Amino acid sequence: MKTEVYSWRVAADLKTGLMREAHRRKTSLSAVLDLAARDWLKKSGAGNESDEEQRRLQKGCIGVLWSLRERRRSTVENAAKTVRARLRRHHER
Secondary structure, three states, X not given: OXXXXXXXXXXXXXXXXXXXXXXXXXOOHXXXXXXXXXXXXXXXXXXXXXXXXXXXXXXXXXXXXHHHHHHHHHHXXXXXXXXXXXXXXXXXX
């Protein structure tokens, strides 16, 4: 069962070609994309890593995501502080 969502932007001609192929195969665009991604992974040798390699890669990804989350939180907090300070200055006038 598919539970994950991923989206990306593609050139119009690429999307047209993918949709045409889906129509030709009498299937959905998502099925064509799924097939293409699986085929690419198989050809690139991905998925042949050991369990240890998979854990290492996942740990690295989680670290990056955590870092982005913390950076975003910091940005939001700084923005809130800046807005509050500007409002204070505005009301002091």
